[in-house]
Amino acid sequence: MALLPGAVISGKWSAKRVVIQKSIGSGANGDVYLVRFEGRLVAMKASKTAADIAMEWAVLSQVSQKGNVLPSPLLMDDAFVSGTPLFFYLMEWVEGDPFDVVFPKLTGLERIQVVEQIFAGLDDLHRIGYAFCDIKPQNILIQRARGPVVRFVDVGGVTTFGRSVRQFTPLYDRGFWGLGGRQSEPAYDVVGVMLLFVCVLNGQSTGSISKLPVSARQKWLRRAVENLADLGLRPVLLEVLDNRIVKADEAKRACQNVLSQIGRRKKAPSSAKPAPAGASAGLPKSGKAVVSKSPAAATGARGKHKMDWTERLMWVSLSMAFSAACLAWVTILR
């Protein structure tokens, strides 16, 4: 049931009006529209089945209490459209282009920033006990102009830890690659990101890989990771592949380390590039500053909160280094 631009829908329970602007996507369990609601543009997910909408709304309103990697929920309601019931919810409209469109065009530095943000977003979700599960290019949007900034859309796959994963895409599902079970846990998402990265960069399609037996898939994957041109991310993804990184915050920190190393290297020949902002305030800070700039915009209050302890850690280590240096000088001068 496609809704045309200009169609007006009035909510049965809220009596609020929604005006359809255009269709911005459709999936297995509903269509997404850009709509005007209370004077602004928001996104509307609509379906003929009440269950899907209610289920997604329940998840969205639970996970949105913290962090805003996922769009924030606005309203759930239903309406009658040409005689048939239509179930829908409204959420913040997330702009950006799908991962597979933007990612290959990014610079090496931007790629690491994007992967770091994806892990940071997953970490936020994991902290409240959910895994994203349905990692795929269409569900991860990148706004390049602003940073880059990463946002997740589609909560259809979001699952409480310990439950079985119900919605997934084979190519980005660790079970498909024989890399683990189909249970919602942090490692499920972390492996998913690794698969996303490798498959998108290799232009891999499900068709050709699913004809291979599992052992051949794994061989292909290992070779693909080992041959990655992204030297900074290669070791991180290898550790994910080898199960040495199984948590999103470990992966996030590994990416941050890579970023800070790049910042350090950049700093030496007094680089004129504007990208690593704040790269002049001492060694450990340079990397952190680059990272925290963009996700802070994306993760809002939560991001800021997290920055607090990393910043504190940074200052502690800085002051310790400083006092050690002082001590050393004192001993030498004596």
Added chain:
Amino acid sequence: MVEKEAVIRQILVITDGCSNVGEDPVGIAAKAKRKGIVVNVIGVIDKGAAGREGHTEAMSIADAGGGMCRIVHATELSATAQMVTHQTMQMTLAQVVNKELMQTLGKTSEELPPTDRARVMQVVDKLEEEIKLELVVAIDNSASMRDKLSMVREALSDLALSLQARSGPAEVAVLIFPGSSDEMTTLVQPFQSGVDAGALGNLLSARGGTPTGPAIEAATLLFDDERDRVPGASDEAMYS
């Protein structure tokens, strides 16, 4: 009410063509539905050429059996089997819960205010994770399926992976049609908690007919036998 020993019963038919032997599968699927068994059908196509008849029949079987029908390429079989099972389980549970709501509140969940509805659906979601599932997979073993059987095998072990991840118990039986010797169907694996992919290696194909109707009937009967079955007894003995 949904009790601890409640069970969801499903038949999943994987086929690539039209039935041509035995009773009409649509009527038999309707009979299964009356017994509280949901019949899902996945039609496997080669390269676009689905065969309209096969497609229509698959849809009618699923319709009559209260289940879903999906027509997919062999490579999508794994993900589809999982999705169909999950969605129809959810559908069945939503129906049960709706019936219950109807009796206690005189309303279905669709008539509840949105926030209450969301809460009801979370209950459905939890039930789906925990309820016992009994599934019979009926695999078309006619000659045309020969080059797709490796995909079918993979789809089955993949489905087992999804079922293992659930916290509730799941038992799967597998039968092929036509059967190995002169039978319409052969039971490859009786109800057991996983899928024995190795047993499927012994599938004999290349027999002419496609007795879809008799296969659904045999699958339905498996649920009846199931009552006499000693739970958990001699699962692997037959095919090791």
